[in-house]
Amino acid sequence: MATPLRIGFVPEHFSTPLHFAQKYFGLDATLIPFPSGTGHMITALRADEIDIGIGLTEAWIAGLGKEGVEGDGGYRLVGTYVETPLCWAISTGAKRPEIAAVDSLKGGKIGVSRIGSGSYVMGYVLADKNGWLSPGAEPFSDTVVLNTFEKLRGAVNSGEADFFMWEHFTSKKFYDSGEIRRVGEIYTPWSSWKIVASTKLTREGLDARVKDLFEKLDKGVAHFNANHDEAVEYISTNLDYSAxxxxxxxxxxTFPAKTEGVKPDVVSGCVSILRKAGVLAEGKGMSSEAMIV
Structure with a gap:
């Protein structure tokens, strides 16, 4: 018997097809939640704590594209989990009247889960979009690493950070309760979730267990698409969302009908935007072609 894959995932609404793949279609894997997100999964992949990660496109690509990555980088992009962009909601504290709009955030303190996480990378994309970047200068006065969504919410209320970015629907409950306030949003200019595999599973062609994962995930996606009521029940009962x-x-x-494979133009497009935003450096780090298996 092959050893079951250890799959890192973010325990949010997006994980529902993965849950269905295991519940109904015999996905033989240990699912390991990473509530602090993709940056934490990168660390876990490199430490051989997980075999597969399902996380945010920009974080995976930034993790491989930075200069000075040790060894072979630890993972490669192997599959596409979500076709649609992600809506990052921009949040501040409930009682921060000085932060009235996105313009107020220039030069402020950004809260992030980890350096290299989606919440970190998208800060630079936001700065680039708003014309806040200048050569040799950081767009924000401080980058405050807070690890968890809960600590990010606390930091914008205490003043430790001025704002942070997190997925819209995960944030919405806390707008509705009045804990934090929404000041804007930014969409990723790319499809939002990718599947990566440890390089131990990609060196001699793709490990058969990864092929099996794609087959079972495709069935999980099909079940999700055909059973929205069940998906809503699962999300509202087991995760932190209202129905x-x-x-x-x-x-x-939109989840893809076929999860195996990554479109090279999505990766090269993301790399070029991350270079423009100053996350990656031109001519340094891994090429976009080398990131994909």
Whole structure:
């Protein structure tokens, strides 16, 4: 018997097809939640704590594309999990009247889960989009690493950070309760979630267990698409969302019929935007072609 894969995932609404793949279609894997996100999964892959990660496109690509990555980088992009862009909501504290709009954030303190995480990378994309970047200068006065969504919310209320970015529907519950306030949003200019595999599984062609994962995930996606009511029930019962918000999210998300493979133009497009935003350096780090298996 092959050893079951250890799969890192973010325990949010997007994980529902993965849950269905295991529940109904015999996915033989240990699912390991990473509530602090993709940056933490990169660390875990490099430490051989997980074999597969399902996380955010920009974080995976930034993790491989930075100069000075040790060894072979630890993982490669092997599959596509979500076709649609991600809506990053920009949040501040409930009682921060001085932060009225996105313009107020220039030169402020950005809260991130980890250096290299999606919340970190998208800060630079936001700065680039708003014209806040100048050569040799950081767009924000401080980058405050807070690890968890809960600590990010606390930091914008205490003043430790001025703002942070997190997925819209995961944030919405805390707008509705008045804990934090929404000041804007930014969409990723790329499809939002990718599947990566440890280089131990990609060196001699793709490990058969990864092929099996794609087959079972495709069935999980098909089940999700055919059973929205069940998906809403699972999300609202087991994850931190209302049924109403889960239904609204369903209108915004598309999972691929075939999860295996990554479009090279998505990766090269992301790399070029991350270079423009100063996350990656031109002519340094891994090429976009080398990131994909």
């Amino acid at each position: 109403e918000d889960a239904r609204e999210w369903l209108k915004t998300v």
